[in-house]
Amino acid sequence: MRQMARYGFILMVICVVASGLLAAVNALTKEKIVAQARAEEEDSLREVLPGALRFEAVNSADQLLYYKGYDKQGRLVGVAFKASGKGYSSQIETMAGMSLNGVITAIKVVSHNETPGLGSRVAEPEFAALFANRNVGQLGQVQAITGATISSRAVINAVQRRAEEVRGLLNDAK
Numbered sequence: 060m061r062q063m064a065r066y067g068f069i070l071m072v073i074c075v076v077a078s079g080l081l082a083a084v085n086a087l088t089k090e091k092i093v094a095q096a097r098a099e100e101e102d103s104l105r106e107v108l109p110g111a112l113r114f115e116a117v118n119s120a121d122q123l124l125y126y127k128g129y130d131k132q133g134r135l136v137g138v139a140f141k142a143s144g145k146g147y148s149s150q151i152e153t154m155a156g157m158s159l160n161g162v163i164t165a166i167k168v169v170s171h172n173e174t175p176g177l178g179s180r181v182a183e184p185e186f187a188a189l190f191a192n193r194n195v196g197q198l199g200q201v202q203a204i205t206g207a208t209i210s211s212r213a214v215i216n217a218v219q220r221r222a223e224e225v226r227g228l229l230n231d232a233k
Contacts, residue, residue, distance in 0.1 A: 099169075100154075100169075101114070103139075103154040103167050103169055104126055104128070104139050104154065104156075106154075106156075106165060106167050107139050107154050107155055107156030107164060107165040107166060107167055108126075108128040108136065108137050108138075108139045108156035108164055108165075109156075109164065109165070110128070110130055110136040110137065110164075111128025111129060111130060111136050111137065111139075112129065112130060112131050113128070113129045113133075114126045114127065114128055114129075114139065115127045115129070117228075123141070124140070124225070124228060125138045125139065125140040125225045125228070126138060126139045126140070128156070135159065136158070136159070137156055137157055137158045137159055137164060138156070138157050138159075138225055138229065139154060139155065139156045139157070140154075140155055140157070140221055140222070140225045141153065141154055141155075141169070141221070142154075142155055142214075142217040142218045142220070142221035142222075143217055144213035144214060144216055144217030145213055146171060146173050146178055146181070146209060146210040146213040146214075147173060147174060147177075147178045147207070147209040147210050147213075148172060148173055148174060148178065149171055149172035149173055150170075150171075151168060151170075151171040151173065151181060151210065151213050151214055151217070152168070152169045152170040152171070153166055153167065153168050153169060153214055153217060153218055154166065154167045154169050155167075155190070155218050155221070155222065157195070157222055157225065157226070159229070161194055161195045161196075161222070161226050162192060162193065162194055162195075163190045163191065163192070163193050163194075163195065163198065163218070163222065164191065164192075165187065165190065165191055166187050166190045166214070166218055167187060168181055168182040168187070168214065171210075173207070173210045174207075174210075177206050177207045177210070178207045178209070178210035179210075180204050180207050180210075180211075181204065181207065181210045181211050181213075181214050186204060186211065186214075189201045189202065190218065195219065195222045195223055195226060198215060198218060198219040198222065199215070199219060201215050203215070
């Protein structure tokens with residue numbers, strides 16, 4: 060009995076030390092992780108809305124609605140927004156750009172955990188190119204990837220649904 064209590068105490072000390080080290084590493088790297096995430100988001104915004112040099116977030120309460128993109132003269136050139144849909148094995152997060160007349164400029168899959176070789180093909184440039192220069196109403200005509208129908212339909216439906224929402228918000232703001 061005494062030996063079991065001793066082993067329990069040793070295990071507790073190991074857990075406390077490991078937790079302390081993990082907390083210290085987290086505290087040291089937290090700012091760098093946040094800065095890296097911000098830089099990746101900025102790169103995604105520039106990729107999906109190439110005519111914009113400056114972005115302004117539009118929020119409602121605590122929720123990000125979309126980003127307004129401005130050119131070097133300060134003119135609004137379009138909006139960018141995040142869209143999320145349930146794929147075959149994970150949530151697929153997408154960033155999309157849209158001109159003011161409702162044409163998708165580009166999309167980029169920001170994160171996913173889909174099956175390598177099949178569902179992960181939604182992140183390939185060939186699939187993203189299918190969205191470029193399509194009106195919001197034409198997004199349903201984008202062809203799904205063979206063998207990855209669920210994942211590609213998740214991206215298509217999420218972008219279309221979110222684009223319609225953002226277009227409605229822009230019309231309401233006018």
